[in-house]
Amino acid sequence: MAGAAWAARMGQGTKARAILARRRHLAAWVGAFALVFFAFSLWFTWWSPKQAYFFTPVRFWEFAVGGLVALASGWLAAHVRGLMAVFVAIAGWLALFVTTVLLTPTSPFPGWWALVPVLGTAAVVAAGCAGHVPVLHVVTDFPVFRFLGDISYSLYLWHWPLIILAPFALRHTPVWQDKLGILALTVALAWATKRWVEDPGQATPWPDAKVLLAMLVALGIALTGSAAAIGHARSSQSAMDQAEQVFLTGTCAGPRALLDPQCREHVGDPLFKEYLSDSSKYYTHPEGCVILSEESGDGLPRILECDHSAGNAGADLVYVLGDSHAQQWQHVVNQIATKHGWRLRLLYKGGCPMAPVPSASGDTHQDAACTRMHSAVEKHLVGARPDRLLHTTFAVRWKVDDGSGRPQVEQYEEGLHRWWEQWRSWGAHVDVIADSPLNGAVRPVECPVVHANDPAACAVERARALPSAPLDAAVASWEGSGVRLLDMTDAFCDATVCHAAAGGVQVYYDYDHVQKQYTDQLVGLFEERLLGSTD
Missing domain, CATH: 3.40.50 (Rossmann fold)
Structure with missing residues (x-):
């Protein structure tokens, strides 16, 4: 999309043939970029489906598809119009609807599945390059829809951090009233970003050499400061990791709080730290x-x-x-x-x-x-x-x-x-x-962090966490x-409940996997039960 914007600006004042040649040349590069990163997305989704959803490079090809639509906007405006535009738009909306119906939590994503919503969205945008789409514009021109469309990119940028930060700011898992507040705040921030950042940025001409030089100097200063901050953070992290290793050797740390009867009073101890590191x-x-x-x-x-x-x-x-x-x-x-x-x-x-x-x-x-x-x-x-x-x-x-x-x-x-x-x-x-007890299916994943001082509040009944x-x-x-x-259930549950943290240590890494620092403390017990007797 950035390339498309560059082509549009560079094309001003040049002959139509030169503009077309530039666009074709750029489209070839953008298309190749899209194919390479689509292949990478397929591979990474297969190789690590849990991490793929959150790994930005697997979505680079999606941005490239948007760039291709922008580069082809002139051709689309001339050829996709009237009844053809209606058919293309309907096909795009149907693709988006199919995505909402068929995509499930177990579907590998992005992967092949991402083609459906991405191409569907591209079709909807392409159908509107010539202006109003007959019949459908009665719905799409509705003021609320146009407003949401205008701020959609800012909505995309704002919604996720607000959802992630809300439990920590509220100190509890958001209920429906909180979610409505998050939605309202997201819309307000998206509108403000569109009004005072996006629109002025699009209207501002390219800076001259002096302004560009000043911007680069400021950027260099910012990067230098960031590098220093990162170095300090790494040093602090190293010290915290060393302290944590000492803590984990404690008599009642982690699963020992559940396994040793003399440590039961430490099951609900506050978390030693509220985040998980690479060692988890x-x-x-x-x-x-x-x-x-x-x-x-x-x-x-x-x-x-x-x-x-x-x-x-x-x-x-x-x-x-x-x-x-x-x-x-x-x-x-x-x-x-x-x-x-x-x-x-x-x-x-x-x-x-x-x-x-x-x-x-x-x-x-x-x-x-x-x-x-x-x-x-x-x-x-x-x-x-x-x-x-x-x-x-x-x-x-x-x-x-x-x-x-x-x-x-x-x-x-x-x-x-x-x-x-x-x-x-x-x-x-x-x-x-x-199998280990359920986690995300029976409690909010962030629960032990939200209740870091009282993680016992995240315990759930054995019957819920250990279904048949x-x-x-x-x-x-x-x-x-x-x-x-x-x-190994007794390392996660007592007689009545199953825990998300024990002895100051979080049990889970994510929605349903036990983190490594917790299992590392179970080596001896696992070995004893594995090799203690053989049929």
Whole structure:
């Protein structure tokens, strides 16, 4: 869009042919930019679906699409008009409507899905390049809609920080009255930004050399000050991290407050700090792990290998298998593998149930990919024949449908038992990790930070945080040997409630994953329950 504005300004006073040549040349570059970043968006959404939604570069291609529409505005005004404009506009509005109906919280986004709202919006804008769209302009010219359209970009910029900051400013999770206030404030700030920033900025001519030089000097001063501030912040952060490491060794810190009867009075201690640092990221590569293989064409996910065998040909081959809820335990298992000299392999696939049951996410493309993944994983494990498998998946969330109409639990049981029976056929030990309690589905994610001085206020009843779990039921109905449930629930819940923080430490990293600093304190207990007894 910035390129389109530049082309429009540069074109003033030049011949029409030169303007057209510039626009075509710029459109080619913008189009190439869009394709490159669209491909990057597809890859990053596949590689890290949880982070993709918040990672700005995956949306660069969307801005480029807007730039292409701006560059083509003259051609569109001449060719997309009358009845053609009506059809294009209706198609665009339908695409936006389809997005609101079909897009679900489990849909990978941006990815392929982003094409629908982006192209739909581009169609609506393109249809209006010639002016009023017949018939539809009766609705789109309505003053309220035009006002919202005028301030829409500022609305986009303001709404998110206000939503994020509101719980901390209010010191409670916003209720509907608060949300109305946030909406009103967002509209007011967006209007003010449009009135005193956007409009003057668009009307201001390009600065002369002196003004530009002064601006660059001021920018340099600002950047220098920012660099100094960042350096100071990093130094403070380092000191805080060191203090936190000392705190985490405390007798009643973190899960120890729940596990040690003598520490129960410390379960609701104030948070040591109200933010999570890099050391809380559960998804980072564990120490000593390398990529064994990237995702293959048949759907087999990427595999990491952490070889702690020191060349011992008889070392146990151990797999951690599942989705991101298996990944949250990878650092724990890697420490145990280091101690026991295992060859550890980590095999995860987000967005799919790690069980041979047809996924029913509502996205046929994604569901088909999950089915291919199941077949590829099964084939790989038969060839690898691991000595032990630690298996888990977010079965409470992932909906499945084999067409039988049976309850979800029964469908999961049949699929899981088939896999477990296969693994047991070559003598593998199967440890099924019970899923951690729900977080974002039963409480606001920001709750422990909002209630940093009293995080016990975020506790919820066990029945809500621990709904009936297909994995637990499948283990309970298993009639053979060698399959056990590895249950760490007592590290998150007491007899009545499940906690979002314990012993001054937050439990969760995000909506539904346990943060690494919390699981790091469970290595000993996890090892004891994993290896303490074997069927």
